[in-house]
Amino acid sequence: MSLTETVSIMNVFEAFQPATHSGSTRIDKVRAEAKAALELLPIPGRKTEAWKYTPVTPLVTHAWKPAKEGAEVDLSTLDIPHMDAYRMVFVDGYFRAECSDEHLPENVVLLPMSYAKDAEKENFDSVYGKQADHQKDLFIALNTAYASNGVFLRLKKNSVLDKPVHVIHVYTQADTAVMTRNIIIAEQGSKGEMIHSSIHRAKPIHSNVVTEVRVEDNAHFVLDKLQGGTDSSFHFSGEEVFQGRDASTTINTITLAGAWTRNEPHIRLKGSNSICYLNGAYFPTGKELIDNHTVIDHLVPHCESHELYKGVVYQQSKGVFNGKVFVRPDAQKTNAFQQNANIVMSEQASMNSKPELEIYADDVKCSHGSTTGQLDREALFYLQCRGLNYVAAKQMLVHAFVGEVVDRLTSLELKEYIWRKLEEKLA
Amino acid sequence: MINIKNLHASVEGNEILKGIDLRINAGEVHAIMGPNGSGKSTLASVLAGKEDYEITEGSVSFDGKNLLDMDADIRAKEGLFLAFQYPVEIPGVSNVNFLKLALNEIRAYRGQELMTAREFLTQLKEKSALVELDGKLKDRSVNEGFSGGEKKRNDIFQMAMLEPRFAIMDETDSGLDIDALRIVAKGVNSMRNKDRSFLIITHYQRLLDYIKPDFVHVLSDGKIVKTGGPELALKLEEKGYDWIKEEVA
Numbered sequence: 196m197s198l199t200e201t202v203s204i205m206n207v208f209e210a211f212q213p214a215t216h217s218g219s220t221r222i223d224k225v226r227a228e229a230k231a232a233l234e235l236l237p238i239p240g241r242k243t244e245a246w247k248y249t250p251v252t253p254l255v256t257h258a259w260k261p262a263k264e265g266a267e268v269d270l271s272t273l274d275i276p277h278m279d280a281y282r283m284v285f286v287d288g289y290f291r292a293e294c295s296d297e298h299l300p301e302n303v304v305l306l307p308m309s310y311a312k313d314a315e316k317e318n319f320d321s322v323y324g325k326q327a328d329h330q331k332d333l334f335i336a337l338n339t340a341y342a343s344n345g346v347f348l349r350l351k352k353n354s355v356l357d358k359p360v361h362v363i364h365v366y367t368q369a370d371t372a373v374m375t376r377n378i379i380i381a382e383q384g385s386k387g388e389m390i391h392s393s394i395h396r397a398k399p400i401h402s403n404v405v406t407e408v409r410v411e412d413n414a415h416f417v418l419d420k421l422q423g424g425t426d427s428s429f430h431f432s433g434e435e436v437f438q439g440r441d442a443s444t445t446i447n448t449i450t451l452a453g454a455w456t457r458n459e460p461h462i463r464l465k466g467s468n469s470i471c472y473l474n475g476a477y478f479p480t481g482k483e484l485i486d487n488h489t490v491i492d493h494l495v496p497h498c499e500s501h502e503l504y505k506g507v508v509y510q511q512s513k514g515v516f517n518g519k520v521f522v523r524p525d526a527q528k529t530n531a532f533q534q535n536a537n538i539v540m541s542e543q544a545s546m547n548s549k550p551e552l553e554i555y556a557d558d559v560k561c562s563h564g565s566t567t568g569q570l571d572r573e574a575l576f577y578l579q580c581r582g583l584n585y586v587a588a589k590q591m592l593v594h595a596f597v598g599e600v601v602d603r604l605t606s607l608e609l610k611e612y613i614w615r616k617l618e619e620k621l622a
Numbered sequence: 623m624i625n626i627k628n629l630h631a632s633v634e635g636n637e638i639l640k641g642i643d644l645r646i647n648a649g650e651v652h653a654i655m656g657p658n659g660s661g662k663s664t665l666a667s668v669l670a671g672k673e674d675y676e677i678t679e680g681s682v683s684f685d686g687k688n689l690l691d692m693d694a695d696i697r698a699k700e701g702l703f704l705a706f707q708y709p710v711e712i713p714g715v716s717n718v719n720f721l722k723l724a725l726n727e728i729r730a731y732r733g734q735e736l737m738t739a740r741e742f743l744t745q746l747k748e749k750s751a752l753v754e755l756d757g758k759l760k761d762r763s764v765n766e767g768f769s770g771g772e773k774k775r776n777d778i779f780q781m782a783m784l785e786p787r788f789a790i791m792d793e794t795d796s797g798l799d800i801d802a803l804r805i806v807a808k809g810v811n812s813m814r815n816k817d818r819s820f821l822i823i824t825h826y827q828r829l830l831d832y833i834k835p836d837f838v839h840v841l842s843d844g845k846i847v848k849t850g851g852p853e854l855a856l857k858l859e860e861k862g863y864d865w866i867k868e869e870v871a
């Protein structure tokens with residue numbers, strides 16, 4: 196089916212009309228706004244700069260259906276082996292209490308959004324739809340209009356989470372689209388980590404996760420996104436972060452698989468002396484497409500941003516990296532570093548990498564680098580000469596290349612899990 | 623051990639090896655000398671299995687097996703080792719980890735039992751002591767940031783770990799200070815035995831003072847143009863290559 200201007204995204208998502216009243220006036224309000232926006236927002240095509248290499252056609256034209264509740268799923272195959280974490284499980288977007296940990300430390304609130312909208316009303320309302328812009332961004336609008344559930348995490352003031360929260364989303368029903376909305380509030384002086392796994396078990400599936408994150412003054416938050424789709428999964432992931440003073444935020448995005456993946460982390464550094472890290476690794480094979488569109492917005496002085504994305508692009512797959520960094524007029528003494536490095540493994544594979552720095556302050560240090568090359572053949576030969584077979588030698592070099600990113604994760608179990616998944620994929 | 627017959631090799635249509643005949647028996651040490659660009663490293667690469675070269679004629683048998691049919695890693699598993707003229711740096715690949723993997727792949731191929739972590743560590747200690755490799759270097763990425771001499775020593779250390787039956791050493795001596803040269807020679811000499819052969823490529827007689835070769839060959843313009851005993855190296859050191867070129871002409 197070809198895309199024409201007359202296709203309304205509303206037709207595609209007709210069946211998704213949520214109950215008119217969510218029970219939350221905040222949700223109802225932004226839902227209505229998002230739907231109104233969807234009527235007007237154009238569907239991005241090849242001429243839209245931000246979507247030049249990433250066609251959205253299948254996402255907005257396929258006859259997606261809402262998922263049903265209650266699908267059977269074997270959880271033992273979803274978990275990260277030996278990972279000690281507070282677990283929260285969603286199947287096809289529905290919260291599964293029986294698979295989730297109930298007992299959390301007192302200074303942490305971890306709830307499905309469907310509970311949090313009442314139980315945490317004030318906090319909920321202060322974030323929901325306030326950071327993600329459902330007026331301008333099509334996929335955020337889509338998410339806001341149809342989001343069913345998600346996770347609400349609040350780290351209370353000065354609390355330290357003793358182990359990560361692990362949110363597992365598994366998608367099991369073909370032809371379904373699932374919109375998930377999360378809120379994370381790391382209050383002043385708190386510290387914590389959340390792993391967010393998206394696992395697709397049927398195809399095709401369209402999943403869309405939007406996370407609004409507020410990292411308050413002197414708080415430190417890490418989000419690890421683990422994306423393991425299928426050769427027919429479409430996954431959009433947007434993080435809208437507001438970050439305060441003396442705080443740090445890290446988002447690690449590891450895309451193991453997926454037919455179509457688009458990541459849009461968007462960090463706004465709103466308090467001085469803050470630092471953020473965006474790390475990403477991606478390994479598209481077959482005909483997969485993995486697109487990382489990052490935005491870091493330096494709004495105030497004395498902040499640092501560090502971005503490292505590395506990818507290995509196989510077969511006929513495509514990789515896209517676009518790194519936007521704004522340094523606003525007030526953001527003097529900004530340090531912004533961005534690095535994107537890629538190995539292209541075949542002639543049919545392609546990588547489009549574009550740094551975009553917009554600097555409006557004069558006393559700043561900004562650097563960016565983008566490299567795309569082939570696997571070092573001399574190194575490959577060296578390893579083979581020492582007795583490693585071709586595949587093992589190649590894997591070792593790939594491992595070494597992306598190791599720089601994966602080694603930035605803190606959890607050993609998580610790292611091992613990623614390496615194992617990668618080995619399985621590339622075998 | 624290795625029998626090279628009328629070996630011709632080209633790269634991008636240029637013939638570089640123009641008919642090499644060389645037979646090395648078990649336990650022998652052969653040296654190859656020759657002017658820059660004569661094809662010494664090309665011969666080493668072709669024997670080790672680098673795919674950039676097209677073999678247009680000739681054959682190489684290694685203990686009766688067709689060497690040219692084997693992938694580079696199979697050659698290593700069969701017992702061939704190449705110490706590179708220019709060892710590459712491989713950032714992110716730990717020296718020790720990769721050696722462990724290589725060693726176990728080789729052992730599996732040979733039907734030997736895999737090494738235990740303990741055995742491996744013992745070997746590691748012993749062999750790095752043999753070539754006096756700084757302990758810290760073992761744990762770093764392969765050759766990354768190593769000095770020229772350290773890279774060469776690392777190659778010899780790997781040779782000692784992998785215990786090949788036939789080792790080609792391509793200008794292992796160049797870039798080594800006198801002490802390092804002695805250490806490397808000591809490493810090689812300690813590995814010499816009746817079953818193991820060496821092919822030593824060098825520009826300098828000095829190395830051959832430490833490692834006594836059984837034969838010395840001169841490679842010029844892709845062919846072996848002269849073969850002699852250790853005294854040939856002395857003569858080359860003194861007189862250069864011109865007299866041979868004249869003799870050949």
Ligand SMILES: Nc1ncnc2c1ncn2[C@@H]1O[C@H](COP(=O)(O)OP(=O)(O)OP(=O)(O)O)[C@@H](O)[C@H]1O
Binds near residue numbers: 659
């Ligand atoms: N991959 C290649 N592509 C093009 N030319 C090559 C290649 N490899 C070798 N040659 C050429 O083949 C010739 C022989 O090179 P080789 O490296 O074997 O010489 P060598 O005898 O080892 O010299 P040296 O003493 O300087 O190390 C040179 O002219 C070199 O430029």
Ligand SMILES: [Mg+2]
Binds near residue numbers: 662664707793
């Ligand atoms: Mg050479």
